[in-house]
Amino acid sequence: MPGNNYCPPLTPRSRLERLLRERELRKSSRYIDGNKDAEYNDSFISENDVQNEEEFAETAVADERPRKQRLLVVANRLPVSAVREGVDSYHLEISVGGLVSALLGVKEFDTRWIGWAGVNVPDEVGQRALTKALAEMRCIPVFLDEEIVNEYYNGYCNNILWPLFHYLGLPQEDRLATTRSFQTQFDAYKKANQMFADVVNKHYEDGDVVWCHDYHLMFLPRCLKEYNDKMKVGWFLHTPFPSSEIHRTLPSRSELLRSVLAADLVGFHTYDYARHFVSACTRILGIEGTPEGVEDQGKLTRVAAFPIGIDSERFIRALDLPEVQNRMKELKERFAGRKVMLGVDRLDMIKGIPQKILAFEKFLEENSHWRDKVVLLQIAVPTRTNVPEYQKLTSQVHEIVGRINGRFGTLTAVPIHHLDRSLDFHALCALYAATDVALVTSLRDGMNLVSYEFVACQASKKGVLILSEFAGAAQSLGAGAILVNPWNITEVAASIGYALDMPADEREKRHQFNFKHVTTHTSQEWAATFVSELNDTIVEAQLRTRQVPPLLPNKVAVDCYSKSNNRLIILGFNATLTEPVDGLGSGGQIKELELKVHPDLKEPLKKLSDDPKTTIVVLSGSGRAVLDKNFGEYNMWLAAENGMFLRLTSSEWMTTMPENLNMDWVDSVKHVFEYFTERTPRSHFELRETSIIWNYKYADVEFGRLQAKDLLQHLWTGPISNASLDVVQGGRSVEVRAVGVSKGAAIDRILGEIVHNKGMKEPIDYVLCIGHFLAKDEDVYKFFEPELPSESSPMARAMISNSYRPSSLPRFSASKSGSKASHYKKQRSLSNIEIDRASDRASAWRQTGRDRISLNEGSSVLDLKGDNYFSCAVARKRSSARYLLKTSHDIVSLLSDLADHSSSPST
Ligand SMILES: O=P(O)(O)OC[C@H]1O[C@H](O[C@H]2O[C@H](CO)[C@@H](O)[C@H](O)[C@H]2O)[C@H](O)[C@@H](O)[C@@H]1O
Numbered sequence: 001m002p003g004n005n006y007c008p009p010l011t012p013r014s015r016l017e018r019l020l021r022e023r024e025l026r027k028s029s030r031y032i033d034g035n036k037d038a039e040y041n042d043s044f045i046s047e048n049d050v051q052n053e054e055e056f057a058e059t060a061v062a063d064e065r066p067r068k069q070r071l072l073v074v075a076n077r078l079p080v081s082a083v084r085e086g087v088d089s090y091h092l093e094i095s096v097g098g099l100v101s102a103l104l105g106v107k108e109f110d111t112r113w114i115g116w117a118g119v120n121v122p123d124e125v126g127q128r129a130l131t132k133a134l135a136e137m138r139c140i141p142v143f144l145d146e147e148i149v150n151e152y153y154n155g156y157c158n159n160i161l162w163p164l165f166h167y168l169g170l171p172q173e174d175r176l177a178t179t180r181s182f183q184t185q186f187d188a189y190k191k192a193n194q195m196f197a198d199v200v201n202k203h204y205e206d207g208d209v210v211w212c213h214d215y216h217l218m219f220l221p222r223c224l225k226e227y228n229d230k231m232k233v234g235w236f237l238h239t240p241f242p243s244s245e246i247h248r249t250l251p252s253r254s255e256l257l258r259s260v261l262a263a264d265l266v267g268f269h270t271y272d273y274a275r276h277f278v279s280a281c282t283r284i285l286g287i288e289g290t291p292e293g294v295e296d297q298g299k300l301t302r303v304a305a306f307p308i309g310i311d312s313e314r315f316i317r318a319l320d321l322p323e324v325q326n327r328m329k330e331l332k333e334r335f336a337g338r339k340v341m342l343g344v345d346r347l348d349m350i351k352g353i354p355q356k357i358l359a360f361e362k363f364l365e366e367n368s369h370w371r372d373k374v375v376l377l378q379i380a381v382p383t384r385t386n387v388p389e390y391q392k393l394t395s396q397v398h399e400i401v402g403r404i405n406g407r408f409g410t411l412t413a414v415p416i417h418h419l420d421r422s423l424d425f426h427a428l429c430a431l432y433a434a435t436d437v438a439l440v441t442s443l444r445d446g447m448n449l450v451s452y453e454f455v456a457c458q459a460s461k462k463g464v465l466i467l468s469e470f471a472g473a474a475q476s477l478g479a480g481a482i483l484v485n486p487w488n489i490t491e492v493a494a495s496i497g498y499a500l501d502m503p504a505d506e507r508e509k510r511h512q513f514n515f516k517h518v519t520t521h522t523s524q525e526w527a528a529t530f531v532s533e534l535n536d537t538i539v540e541a542q543l544r545t546r547q548v549p550p551l552l553p554n555k556v557a558v559d560c561y562s563k564s565n566n567r568l569i570i571l572g573f574n575a576t577l578t579e580p581v582d583g584l585g586s587g588g589q590i591k592e593l594e595l596k597v598h599p600d601l602k603e604p605l606k607k608l609s610d611d612p613k614t615t616i617v618v619l620s621g622s623g624r625a626v627l628d629k630n631f632g633e634y635n636m637w638l639a640a641e642n643g644m645f646l647r648l649t650s651s652e653w654m655t656t657m658p659e660n661l662n663m664d665w666v667d668s669v670k671h672v673f674e675y676f677t678e679r680t681p682r683s684h685f686e687l688r689e690t691s692i693i694w695n696y697k698y699a700d701v702e703f704g705r706l707q708a709k710d711l712l713q714h715l716w717t718g719p720i721s722n723a724s725l726d727v728v729q730g731g732r733s734v735e736v737r738a739v740g741v742s743k744g745a746a747i748d749r750i751l752g753e754i755v756h757n758k759g760m761k762e763p764i765d766y767v768l769c770i771g772h773f774l775a776k777d778e779d780v781y782k783f784f785e786p787e788l789p790s791e792s793s794p795m796a797r798a799m800i801s802n803s804y805r806p807s808s809l810p811r812f813s814a815s816k817s818g819s820k821a822s823h824y825k826k827q828r829s830l831s832n833i834e835i836d837r838a839s840d841r842a843s844a845w846r847q848t849g850r851d852r853i854s855l856n857e858g859s860s861v862l863d864l865k866g867d868n869y870f871s872c873a874v875a876r877k878r879s880s881a882r883y884l885l886k887t888s889h890d891i892v893s894l895l896s897d898l899a900d901h902s903s904s905p906s907t
């Protein structure tokens with residue numbers, strides 16, 4: 001596949017930097033273009049609007065400028081709909097709808113549009129002719145036959161997803177029929193999405209950005225990524241995304257979410273919709289929402305809000321055109337002496353047209369003096385006319401309009417002018433400009449661009465916008481609009497009165513707020529921001545991928561093991577040597593809380609621990625009793641409570657705890673933990689000697705996380721505000737530890753004790769360290785890294801040479817990794833241990849440490865030859881370990897292999 005001309009910019013240092021630079025670039029590219037009108041040359045639509053095929057083609061066949069990024073816009077509907085006129089000729093018309101309007105304003109990119117032309121073309125001749133006609137407009141058709149359109153578009157998209165996403169339940173009488181036809185419609189939906197994907201794949205060039213749009217194409221990101229996982233794929237939803245409680249009623253709920261998550265970037269009009277989506281992923285799929293999006297097994301899908309805008313300049317300029325001026329004059333004359341109210345909607349249930357008309361009726365009912373002084377012009381664009389619900393709505397609206405006009409009309413005038421048709425751009429602009437009050441009463445609406453367009457055309461009249469609080473636009477235009485609940489007819493009627501009587505200065509003020517917003521948040525900005533964010537997301541994902549360690553090469557690890565003579569194996573316990581735990585078992589039952597060694601590991605552990613050349617340490621956050629119970633039978637070292645307690649299974653426990661470790665905070669933290677445990681079903685807490693941990697891994701994930709946030713707030717403001725503690729947040733836990741309690745801080749003391757105890761004569765020449773450790777404990781991996789700076793290198797630290805030590809105390813500092821601050825912090829906690837000699841147990845520990853045997857003078861305890869060190873993080877996405885092990889199955893397999901290469905004491 002040939003690459004396109006787009007040259008990605010140098011990797012920016014920060015997201016903000018990149019966005020700023022791109023904004024500058026955009027500005028300067030406009031400058032280079034010479035004048036603003038030149039921008040239109042690259043768009044799908046000209047300033048004068050495209051009313052016929054020739055004009056459209058002329059504007060669309062723009063030169064390809066090398067600087068522009070290729071953008072494949074994939075939407076169900078092309079910006080033009082085709083009507084067949086002959087065997088190989090078509091009439092092309094601009095499609096009506098917010099999605100098309102917004103994307104027509106996008107000119108920053110070298111754009112191709114892939115979608116359905118709204119016509120069934122079964123024959124090859126017709127398909128070829130239409131493809132050719134559309135190609136001139138940079139449109140690429142997806143041919144859907146009638147059956148697919150019926151099942152996919154009319155059925156699954158518009159009869160199931162559309163009402164669901166707009167919180168409109170299905171009408172009772174249709175519910176069962178829909179339930180029955182659900183599967184076939186969903187199959188057609190998937191099939192149609194694959195057909196879109198096939199066309200994209202055919203036209204895709206390396207470096208293209210593929211931007212999928214709307215609820216029709218939720219399956220598309222997955223199809224595309226399955227074909228080519230390097231594709232940059234974004235998905236944007238133009239409708240609301242409902243609360244997860246609504247989404248979870250959908251039989252295909254999980255499949256759809258997972259498919260969308262295949263995209264790199266997922267966008268919504270508002271934060272609410274984005275939040276609902278993340279919450280659906282968490283509640284339905286059980287995967288984690290992060291501040292950036294949704295993360296599943298290392299793959300981050302960025303989720304964000306990108307409120308759409310309009311090409312406001314186009315509307316503003318149109319008002320000066322003679323054609324528009326003439327129409328405005330006509331309207332003024334036609335409705336002289338009457339205030340004009342306007343509704344412009346597709347004839348769709350979500351637009352609340354009956355509610356709007358009923359509110360207007362109530363207003364006329366209660367305000368007789370307005371009856372001959374106001375008119376409501378309702379443009380109701382026919383849409384989805386093959387869907388029975390839409391047909392019913394048409395009759396319903398006609399009936400209400402007829403009744404009201406009959407009730408309040410006169411021989412010469414009617415209060416409602418209802419048009420079942422669409423208007424062209426100029427007629428629409430004139431109408432917007434001539435309007436006194438625009439009435440948008442959507443029951444739910446992704447954004448609602450009509451409200452933006454009205455505002456853009458009101459620079460001189462400064463009319464009032466009455467806007468449903470359930471339209472996405474309410475969040476952006478709420479400052480200037482009168483917000484209403486469309487279901488509350490009394491409120492809407494009162495707002496109509498308020499709007500009609502509004503004094504000029506208030507209208508002016510309100511208009512200014514909104515005009516500023518509409519003219520600064522344009523469709524160009526919207527698209528540019530989305531694509532820029534998508535590019536950023538890809539760069540960040542690449543950086544993240546580089547941080548992901550490779551999988552452990554088992555064979556190498558086993559070979560090195562068999563060739564070495566003095567090996568050290570450090571193993572975590574929880575999620576390392578236990579059986580896999582995935583929250584609730586089937587039927588919502590809690591799995592056993594008690595941690596147990598994976599049964600398949602018992603034998604390998606036995607063999608390994610019996611090998612005289614191998615020393616095993618289980619280094620765990622768990623308490624002593626848990627380790628005793630699970631590992632008491634083996635010949636190994638147990639390091640409980642993150643290494644604060646140490647024991648060779650044949651000996652007693654020793655402690656490394658500093659005697660003056662302040663544990664006064666425990667009771668008050670415990671109270672907080674008790675409180676949250678009682679209120680968070682299936683959570684529990686564990687009180688250890690040096691820490692206390694609240695665990696919600698069996699609780700409802702999302703609720704657990706909310707509770708964890710609250711819990712932290714309670715802690716920070718209360719019991720721990722003055723204490724010297726570490727609060728460590730795990731995936732599903734909150735742990736409070738005394739400062740200095742960490743696996744990394746403990747490892748050198750453990751190592752010293754082992755060397756001393758074993759009377760080691762030769763250096764450790766192989767280290768394997770496996771754990772599912774918290775980030776805070778990951779410094780244990782770095783401890784053995786030979787290539788670390790010499791002044792703090794663990795090799796140097798582990799140098800057991802009396803001449804090397806200034807004092808008789810072995811100064812095994814904790815860790816060299818991380819910032820200076822963390823270095824000092826750990827130093828401090830260790831020196832606490834070293835300085836305080838009051839405790840017998842602690843001094844017993846130090847005694848063993850001090851008297852540790854040395855190897856040959858000056859020689860190192862560790863001699864890993866660079867490569868004989870295998871640190872492995874288990875089921876982690878990012879880690880400072882050298883390698884990854886994915887599952888407990890991998891651990892079983894590795895330790896079994898090592899066991900097979902071990903020798904028993906007698907051999
Ligand atoms: O293509 P149709 O089935 O005839 O429907 C027309 C479009 O309706 C929806 O528009 C939405 O997008 C607007 C722009 O983002 C937004 O302002 C509005 O609130 C939405 O309803 C639909 O989402 C589009 O896919 C359709 O093309």
Ligand SMILES: O=c1ccn([C@@H]2O[C@H](COP(=O)(O)OP(=O)(O)O)[C@@H](O)[C@H]2O)c(=O)[nH]1
Nearest residue numbers: 096097098099101346381422423448449450
């Ligand atoms: O006769 C009409 C009526 C509406 N529109 C356009 O249709 C879009 C409607 O978008 P909106 O976001 O308000 O709602 P949607 O129809 O997409 O749900 C707006 O851009 C209107 O300018 C149009 O071109 N001709």
